[in-house]
Amino acid sequence: MTTIIDVAKQAGVSFKTVSRVLNGESNVRPETKDKVLQAAQALNYRVNSAARRLRSKTPHLVALFLNNPSRSYAQDVQIGAMAGCQDAGFTLVVEDPEKNGAIERLAAQDGLLGAILTPPQSDDPKIIARLNAARVPFVRIGTERSVAGSNQVGIDDRAAAVDMTNYLIGLGHRRIGFICGPQDHEASLRRYKGYCDALQAAGIAFDNDIIERGDFTYASGLTLSERLLALENRPSAIFASNDEMAAGCLAAAYRRNIRVPEKLSVTGFDDSPVARVIYPALTTLHQATRDMSQKAIALLDQKRRQDSDEEIVVKLPHELVIRDSTGPFIPN
Amino acid sequence: MTTIIDVAKQAGVSFKTVSRVLNGESNVRPETKDKVLQAAQALNYRVNSAARRLRSKTPHLVALFLNNPSRSYAQDVQIGAMAGCQDAGFTLVVEDPEKNGAIERLAAQDGLLGAILTPPQSDDPKIIARLNAARVPFVRIGTERSVAGSNQVGIDDRAAAVDMTNYLIGLGHRRIGFICGPQDHEASLRRYKGYCDALQAAGIAFDNDIIERGDFTYASGLTLSERLLALENRPSAIFASNDEMAAGCLAAAYRRNIRVPEKLSVTGFDDSPVARVIYPALTTLHQATRDMSQKAIALLDQKRRQDSDEEIVVKLPHELVIRDSTGPFIPN
DNA sequence: CTGAAAGCGCTAACAC
DNA sequence: GTGTTAGCGCTTTCAG
Numbered sequence: 060m061t062t063i064i065d066v067a068k069q070a071g072v073s074f075k076t077v078s079r080v081l082n083g084e085s086n087v088r089p090e091t092k093d094k095v096l097q098a099a100q101a102l103n104y105r106v107n108s109a110a111r112r113l114r115s116k117t118p119h120l121v122a123l124f125l126n127n128p129s130r131s132y133a134q135d136v137q138i139g140a141m142a143g144c145q146d147a148g149f150t151l152v153v154e155d156p157e158k159n160g161a162i163e164r165l166a167a168q169d170g171l172l173g174a175i176l177t178p179p180q181s182d183d184p185k186i187i188a189r190l191n192a193a194r195v196p197f198v199r200i201g202t203e204r205s206v207a208g209s210n211q212v213g214i215d216d217r218a219a220a221v222d223m224t225n226y227l228i229g230l231g232h233r234r235i236g237f238i239c240g241p242q243d244h245e246a247s248l249r250r251y252k253g254y255c256d257a258l259q260a261a262g263i264a265f266d267n268d269i270i271e272r273g274d275f276t277y278a279s280g281l282t283l284s285e286r287l288l289a290l291e292n293r294p295s296a297i298f299a300s301n302d303e304m305a306a307g308c309l310a311a312a313y314r315r316n317i318r319v320p321e322k323l324s325v326t327g328f329d330d331s332p333v334a335r336v337i338y339p340a341l342t343t344l345h346q347a348t349r350d351m352s353q354k355a356i357a358l359l360d361q362k363r364r365q366d367s368d369e370e371i372v373v374k375l376p377h378e379l380v381i382r383d384s385t386g387p388f389i390p391n
Numbered sequence: 392m393t394t395i396i397d398v399a400k401q402a403g404v405s406f407k408t409v410s411r412v413l414n415g416e417s418n419v420r421p422e423t424k425d426k427v428l429q430a431a432q433a434l435n436y437r438v439n440s441a442a443r444r445l446r447s448k449t450p451h452l453v454a455l456f457l458n459n460p461s462r463s464y465a466q467d468v469q470i471g472a473m474a475g476c477q478d479a480g481f482t483l484v485v486e487d488p489e490k491n492g493a494i495e496r497l498a499a500q501d502g503l504l505g506a507i508l509t510p511p512q513s514d515d516p517k518i519i520a521r522l523n524a525a526r527v528p529f530v531r532i533g534t535e536r537s538v539a540g541s542n543q544v545g546i547d548d549r550a551a552a553v554d555m556t557n558y559l560i561g562l563g564h565r566r567i568g569f570i571c572g573p574q575d576h577e578a579s580l581r582r583y584k585g586y587c588d589a590l591q592a593a594g595i596a597f598d599n600d601i602i603e604r605g606d607f608t609y610a611s612g613l614t615l616s617e618r619l620l621a622l623e624n625r626p627s628a629i630f631a632s633n634d635e636m637a638a639g640c641l642a643a644a645y646r647r648n649i650r651v652p653e654k655l656s657v658t659g660f661d662d663s664p665v666a667r668v669i670y671p672a673l674t675t676l677h678q679a680t681r682d683m684s685q686k687a688i689a690l691l692d693q694k695r696r697q698d699s700d701e702e703i704v705v706k707l708p709h710e711l712v713i714r715d716s717t718g719p720f721i722p723n
Numbered sequence: 724c725t726g727a728a729a730g731c732g733c734t735a736a737c738a739c
Numbered sequence: 740g741t742g743t744t745a746g747c748g749c750t751t752t753c754a755g
Contacts, residue, residue: 073742110732112441130664134466141473277668313645332462336609405726442748
């Protein structure tokens with residue numbers, strides 16, 4: 060195992076200088092820095108995070124507040140957060156933000172680096188207020204509503220919905236139904252906005268009859284799709300705001316013997332595990348949920364190091380994933 | 392922050408004795424041990440894993456070999472493993488066992504505690520042989536086939552399938568279809584065995600016509616259920632060996648307009664996230680996948696400490712989860 | 724069975 | 740800009 064002492068010898072500097080370089084402290088001459096970095100590389104040096112943590116009493120606890128009805132979403136967030144913690148040698152504590160006093164109890168703990176908020180808590184003013192009162196730094200995930208002094212990581216939901224809608228339009232669909240997510244959910248509204256914007260840009264008339272309000276559950280997707288499919292002039296495509304509702308939509312299509320994608324195109328959003336498990340496999344919009352929470356932890360860490368107060372907003376890329384639930388519009 | 396020195400003072404012993412107690416070394420008088428434990432409790436002492444790892448050059452890397460088609464299963468395993476690692480201050484490396492040389496590369500690494508194998512690799516003789524050749528300790532998850540020198544963590548699949556079948560029989564069902572998992576999958580065979588055993592115990596004649604062989608995919612569940620439901624004398628209940636096939640079964644029932652659970656009871660196995668997302672919510676058998684991998688890591692750790700070679704087999708409890716996809720048998 | 728001394732790899736504080 | 744010294748909390752020798 061190589062230590063900073065080995066690196067220092069190789070580079071011909073004191074081991075303290077190596078430490079400085081490794082921690083990105085500013086007062087090191089660039090050429091010295093290069094020498095150190097090269098030596099570290101050559102010796103395949105890896106920091107010993109145990110030693111670092113032992114010495115520097117830097118916070119090592121990260122709280123993930125998680126209370127989301129979608130288990131797959133929760134799992135993705137958690138895996139990303141755990142990965143982020145391992146990267147930096149932190150310990151993750153997963154807590155239910157609704158639990159009484161959970162926030163305050165954690166804030167009182169020693170060595171709390173910060174917290175991560177997930178939807179729908181990302182947009183809950185009460186929770187944000189409690190966090191601020193307890194002076195706990197936090198990052199909000201999967202939201203775009205800005206809040207004073209808050210960092211956030213997410214995708215551009217509107218743009219993503221535009222992409223999805225344009226894809227359907229490109230397939231020849233003109234009558235595209237839309238199933239909204241819950242109204243108190245920031246991302247839902249942005250997705251709806253994207254849908255509307257894309258229609259307008261394509262010069263397609265907006266029709267309120269083929270817009271439904273769901274709540275992200277399979278059941279709501281099923282019921283509302285039944286309604287859409289019962290219409291005399293039913294849509295040739297349905298854009299559901301998440302995968303679980305899209306799954307419900309597929310079931311509704313089955314019931315009515317409407318073949319997907321021949322007679323009906325269906326799309327979801329999120330690229331959750333359901334999307335692959337269902338038949339036909341869902342065309343959906345992949346968002347890197349895992350990366351979000353991982354990134355969020357890196358953010359927390361970085362902000363502490365730089366002792367920075369500025370609000371950081373990170374936008375991650377999204378990706379349209381085309382599977383089997385969508386196809387070209389075929390007139391009857 | 393309390394240290395072992397604080398605990399030692401409180402207990403009136405030297406701090407080394409505290410260390411001994413904490414590490415479960417044998418040569419400590421029981422009463423001394425009690426005193427120390429009480430003091431630790433009173434002071435709310437928590438080991439500083441950073442300090443421990445820094446000093447004791449104990450292995451800190453755990454490899455999780457994961458290559459499972461079911462994403463939800465994989466996530467569960469991973470979350471459990473990460474939790475187990477955090478408990479003990481280990482670092483988790485997730486690897487694809489099929490990747491060329493992955494096993495050997497890891498084995499060559501410094502500080503590898505051991506590996507965790509998940510299905511279907513848990514029963515792959517080649518992989519087991521390579522692990523043995525590289526002298527990497529490992530724990531196999533979700534399997535019951537015993538292999539010389541191997542530790543395993545799982546549930547009693549046969550007993551669980553018996554419970555499920557008995558539940559259906561208790562509802563009055565006599566004609567219970569069964570959809571097998573893949574034949575090379577140890578757990579599949581045990582589940583099938585449990586189904587057969589329960590039927591026999593209840594004096595129900597076994598009927599080969601209502602047994603199908605699936606492969607754990609949604610698509611196979613759909614196709615095979617179609618076949619079962621097309622039978623003149625179709626079953627009143629179908630027991631699918633995992634949730635994804637059960638989901639396919641529900642879709643098949645929809646297609647034929649067979650109402651679930653009124654006209655057909657459907658059960659899955661695993662209690663994966665799909666089970667809740669689908670309509671009607673699946674009656675299934677919960678197995679604590681997360682706990683399994685967490686437990687597996689604790690096992691690896693324990694075995695290293697005790698320098699033990701004995702084979703350990705851990706059986707975790709399972710639980711029948713009754714939701715909405717099953718109901719009493721109603722004659723036509 | 725228990726204790727004293729040494730030191731893991733790193734960073735904080737203070738020199739120079 | 741860079742180096743020196745001390746010591747984090749724990750386990751590992753080695754003595755009793």
